[in-house]
Amino acid sequence: MDIINVQIHGHTFKIKTDASPEYVKRVVDYINKKISDTAAANPTMSFNNLVILSILEIADELFQLKEITQGSENLSMKTKSLIDNIDAKLSLLKTIIEDDTNSTE
Numbered sequence: 001m002d003i004i005n006v007q008i009h010g011h012t013f014k015i016k017t018d019a020s021p022e023y024v025k026r027v028v029d030y031i032n033k034k035i036s037d038t039a040a041a042n043p044t045m046s047f048n049n050l051v052i053l054s055i056l057e058i059a060d061e062l063f064q065l066k067e068i069t070q071g072s073e074n075l076s077m078k079t080k081s082l083i084d085n086i087d088a089k090l091s092l093l094k095t096i097i098e099d100d101t102n103s104t105e
Contacts, residue, residue: 002017
C-alpha cells in the first residue's frame with residue numbers, strides 16, 4: 001500500500017491506497033472540481049462546510065447512478081424472462097405444427 005500526498009482545495013492530505021497514482025489524481029481532480037464549484041456558488045462558506053456540501057452532491061450522484069443501474073438490471077431480468085417465455089411458446093408451437101403435419105400425412 002502506497003502513501004500519496006494529495007491537495008484538496010489547498011489542503012494537503014496523506015492517503016494510503018493501492019490505487020494507481022493516475023486513478024487517485026482523477027478522483028482528487030473530481031473532488032477539487034466539486035469543491036471549487038460549491039465555493040464559487042458560496043464564496044463565504046468555510047472549508048469544512050464546502051467539503052460537506054460537496055460530499056452530499058457526490059453522494060446524490062452516486063445514489064442516482066445506483067438507481068439507474070438497478071433499473072437497468074431489473075429491465076434486463078424482465079427482458080430475459082420475456083425471451084425465455086417467447087422461446088418456450090415457439091417450441092410448443094413448433095411441436096404442435098410438427099404433430100399436425102405428421103397426423104395429416
